[in-house]
Amino acid sequence: MIRLDQLTKVYGHGANAVTVLDKLDFAVDSGEIFAVVGPSGAGKSTLAQCINLLERPTSGSVVVNGEDLSSLPEKRLREARRRIGTVFQSASLFSRRTAAGNIAMPLEYLGVEPREIKARVGELLERVGLAHRANHYPFQLSGGQRQRVGIARALALRPSVLLSDEATSGLDPDTTRSVVSLLRELRDDLDLAVVFITHEMDTVLQVADSVARLEHGRIIESGRVVDLLTDHDSALGRALQPHLTPAVPEEGARLWEVTYDSHDVPHDWLQRISQELGEPASLLAATIQTINGVGTGRATVGLRSGSPALVQDAFARLGLRAEPGTLAGTGGHDTVRNDTAREDAPAPLEHAQ
Numbered sequence: 001m002i003r004l005d006q007l008t009k010v011y012g013h014g015a016n017a018v019t020v021l022d023k024l025d026f027a028v029d030s031g032e033i034f035a036v037v038g039p040s041g042a043g044k045s046t047l048a049q050c051i052n053l054l055e056r057p058t059s060g061s062v063v064v065n066g067e068d069l070s071s072l073p074e075k076r077l078r079e080a081r082r083r084i085g086t087v088f089q090s091a092s093l094f095s096r097r098t099a100a101g102n103i104a105m106p107l108e109y110l111g112v113e114p115r116e117i118k119a120r121v122g123e124l125l126e127r128v129g130l131a132h133r134a135n136h137y138p139f140q141l142s143g144g145q146r147q148r149v150g151i152a153r154a155l156a157l158r159p160s161v162l163l164s165d166e167a168t169s170g171l172d173p174d175t176t177r178s179v180v181s182l183l184r185e186l187r188d189d190l191d192l193a194v195v196f197i198t199h200e201m202d203t204v205l206q207v208a209d210s211v212a213r214l215e216h217g218r219i220i221e222s223g224r225v226v227d228l229l230t231d232h233d234s235a236l237g238r239a240l241q242p243h244l245t246p247a248v249p250e251e252g253a254r255l256w257e258v259t260y261d262s263h264d265v266p267h268d269w270l271q272r273i274s275q276e277l278g279e280p281a282s283l284l285a286a287t288i289q290t291i292n293g294v295g296t297g298r299a300t301v302g303l304r305s306g307s308p309a310l311v312q313d314a315f316a317r318l319g320l321r322a323e324p325g326t327l328a329g330t331g332g333h334d335t336v337r338n339d340t341a342r343e344d345a346p347a348p349l350e351h352a353q
């Protein structure tokens with residue numbers, strides 16, 4: 001497991017000092033994927049460099065399996081760094097080395113026996129599904145395959161922590177899904193603590209067990225993904241939901257924005273709402289998914305019922321929260337970058353597309 005205690009990074013001195021990371025605290029257990037999301041300039045790259053100790057924190061500590069790595073002298077630090085494997089954006093492979101040659105590099109630096117290197121590299125290629133590409137050079141591999149080589153290289157020294165620094169940024173959606181599913185497999189099979197740094201909200205939902213939002217060097221909200229998604233008051237939970245554009249309801253119907261407000265919502269809730277209110281409920285938009293066995297999501301529903309209190313009570317009895325909606329749609333955002341604008345300024349009805 002990895003723990004950050006009051007991790008702070010200040011660049012510059014005196015009047016020129018800039019606090020880029022400000023007393024960050026979080027812990028990631030073995031077998032857990034913890035995402036850190038944040039807009040450009042939030043401090044994500046600096047955080048990645050402090051976690052793998054390419055940068056020394058100004059204060060605070062990075063503790064891996066109980067040992068404070070940030071206070072180690074340089075020589076011992078080199079050894080301790082092996083406990084953290086890093087996957088970078090675009091894999092950062094050496095173009096003159098084959099896939100196998102890239103994966104072998106950390107082992108070669110350590111002076112591991114060639115026979116042992118060969119066996120370990122073979123095992124790692126197999127592990128990431130690239131045994132048939134061992135002798136291909138990076139330019140002969142797809143973006144997703146290069147990223148798999150990067151992951152295999154990061155695992156070469158059997159780390160207990162895997163740091164993914166924007167590893168899926170720039171990949172197409174299918175490739176992202178396949179890299180994410182590999183990371184989840186590795187989390188389970190190798191019991192890794194994975195720190196997944198990204199600016200892509202969509203990917204967080206696919207990969208993470210927990211998530212923290214970093215802004216201006218501070219964690220402003222964090223929690224288990226499933227808890228955030230079922231917490232109506234969570235800005236991060238809302239930002240994690242895909243954006244929805246509801247269909248236009250039939251005349252006279254009122255829009256309701258419905259969110260899962262409990263871990264225990266029946267699958268047939270729409271039917272039950274219709275039965276309870278004695279009228280058809282039209283589903284105008286919905287994004288519903290199961291995360292760790294818990295149903296989460298949001299929907300836009302059209303209803304003619306007159307009494308808002310009656311409608312809200314009916315939804316509440318099923319573990320759902322209903323608020324009067326607008327045609328501007330519900331939901332979150334593809335990336336962190338644009339969501340402040342959307343949250344602060346929901347489009348009025350007449351501007352709906």
Ligand SMILES: Nc1ncnc2c1ncn2[C@@H]1O[C@H](COP(=O)(O)OP(=O)(O)OP(=O)(O)O)[C@@H](O)[C@H]1O
Nearest residue numbers: 011018020038039040041042043044045046047199
């Ligand atoms: N060596 C440095 N000296 C001074 N300021 C720095 C240094 N490195 C980063 N910063 C500042 O720290 C802040 C955070 O930068 P960082 O690159 O960590 O953000 P980021 O979230 O990774 O952004 P992006 O997503 O755009 O890469 C920025 O304001 C940046 O200008």
